[in-house]
Amino acid sequence: MSATEETIKDIIVKIVHCDREVLTPTSTFEDMKADSLDMVQVLVALEDEFDIEIPDEDAQKFQNFGDFAAYVEARVAEKGNA
Amino acid sequence: MLKGKVALVTGSSRGIGRAIALKLAEQGADVIINFFRRRQAAEQTAKDVESLGVTAKVIKANVGDPEKIDEMFDIIGSSFGRLDIFINNAASGLPRSALDLDTKGWEWTMDINARAFLLCTQRAVRLMEGRGGKIVTISSLGSSLVLPGYVAIGVSKAALEALTRYLAIELAPKGICVNTVAASLVPTETGMLYARGGQQGEGSSWQTTPAGRLVSAEDIANVVAFLCSEEAFMIRGQIIIIDGGTSLAPFSLVSKGGGH
Numbered sequence: 107m108s109a110t111e112e113t114i115k116d117i118i119v120k121i122v123h124c125d126r127e128v129l130t131p132t133s134t135f136e137d138m139k140a141d142s143l144d145m146v147q148v149l150v151a152l153e154d155e156f157d158i159e160i161p162d163e164d165a166q167k168f169q170n171f172g173d174f175a176a177y178v179e180a181r182v183a184e185k186g187n188a
Numbered sequence: 189m190l191k192g193k194v195a196l197v198t199g200s201s202r203g204i205g206r207a208i209a210l211k212l213a214e215q216g217a218d219v220i221i222n223f224f225r226r227r228q229a230a231e232q233t234a235k236d237v238e239s240l241g242v243t244a245k246v247i248k249a250n251v252g253d254p255e256k257i258d259e260m261f262d263i264i265g266s267s268f269g270r271l272d273i274f275i276n277n278a279a280s281g282l283p284r285s286a287l288d289l290d291t292k293g294w295e296w297t298m299d300i301n302a303r304a305f306l307l308c309t310q311r312a313v314r315l316m317e318g319r320g321g322k323i324v325t326i327s328s329l330g331s332s333l334v335l336p337g338y339v340a341i342g343v344s345k346a347a348l349e350a351l352t353r354y355l356a357i358e359l360a361p362k363g364i365c366v367n368t369v370a371a372s373l374v375p376t377e378t379g380m381l382y383a384r385g386g387q388q389g390e391g392s393s394w395q396t397t398p399a400g401r402l403v404s405a406e407d408i409a410n411v412v413a414f415l416c417s418e419e420a421f422m423i424r425g426q427i428i429i430i431d432g433g434t435s436l437a438p439f440s441l442v443s444k445g446g447g448h
Contacts, residue, residue: 143282143293146225150250159248162225 108177110156116149121163131172154181190416191216194268198251199278199310201230203376204326207405208275209233210240211413217273218243219238220264224250224278250303251278252296261311273281273416276305276325282339286295294340303352309366314360320363322416325352326408327330327427328371329435336360343410345370349427356425371403397432431446 115129124138135145149160156179168174190212200209201223209219210233219436222243223230234244245267249260264271281297298326305325312323330338331345349368356366407430414420415428429435 109446141282144294147292147296149225159227163228165225 108179110174110182113176114152114178115153117155118148121147121151129171131170131175133171134169152178156185158182158185189216190273190413193272193416194219194220194264194270195275195416196220196222196264196308196312196387197272197275198276198304199224200215201226201233204371204374204405205275205277206233207409208277208412209237209244210275211406211409212273212275212416213237213240213242213244215413215416216242217416218245218249218268220245220268222247222249222251222278224248225238230383250300251308252280252299254307257304257307257311261308261315262358262427265315269315272319272321274308274312274321274323275412275416276308276323276348278304279326279341279344281338281341284340286338286339289340297340297344298347301341301352302347305348307356309359312394313364316364321365322420323355323364323366323414324369324412325366325368326412327368329370329372329431330431331370331427333435352427353425360424365421365424366423367420368427369408369411369415370427370429370431371408372397372434374385374405374408375405376405385419397434398437399432401432403430403432 111126115126115127118124118129119126119175122138124140124145128138135154140148149165152158153160156178158178160178165178193216195212195217197205197209197212197219199205200221209221213219219242221230221233221237223246230246234246237244247260247263249256251257278300280300282293309323312321318413327345327347327348329335331341331349335342349370352366352368359366373440411428411430416421
């Protein structure tokens, strides 16, 4: 598991107050029992942590934690290559 | 007309903010489009503003975060060197009853809807100092009437209205006019979320007003533009209600009211 994915999990657990074990590639936001405010706060925290942007237009497409983590990792990698 | 003026409209990627940005641009103002989550929509608003022959600048900032407010005003200062008009429109909140509200939801709503107005105004005034300016904030009937699931936003809007009165008097000697526009339901994406959460079905009172239709984002933009004009110079610290008469005759809507 990458350091980025670890950080994503840290942030979700801190904001949503869910168990870390819930965060598997196929787990959905319903599984995490995250409401819409939780999700916005997670996105904002990740944007600040990695200095990236995750607009709602993209965030609405995530189906599960796997999609979400892959998207963030790709944004972080893009930034690293910029 | 607002030719040569520089205006900041918070939360102007869509809905009421977008309508205000376009109206001010139509009157000649250069417009700073602030957004939080919808970049594509903000860039579309900027494109539409520019098509009216004025300058548009897009700035991402969560106005619930004081640091982001500072960063936004630093950019405005370095890009324009001044500000003539500040429209405090950005708002957020969750549809919850009072007993279901937690501190996170409460603080989120208060920080974005009420505290941001104070903090942005403090920074805006520095860019208006010596030349005067116009500040307008957007409230809703939920500041004084009870709407379903609207408690946190309603309270934050009440704070906004009280702040309007205090700021209007404190800033009057500086030639800065501060007022609020308070509207009934506007059928934007966000407005409909609350309407659907509250009252269901055909004939529900949220579907119209005594004036025969719902308030549009353009109705609000028109009044905001007036408050930004010199004709409105002597209006200070007022809450201008735009509701087609709803707050005066709420029960007339049960029979679906008249109008055109």
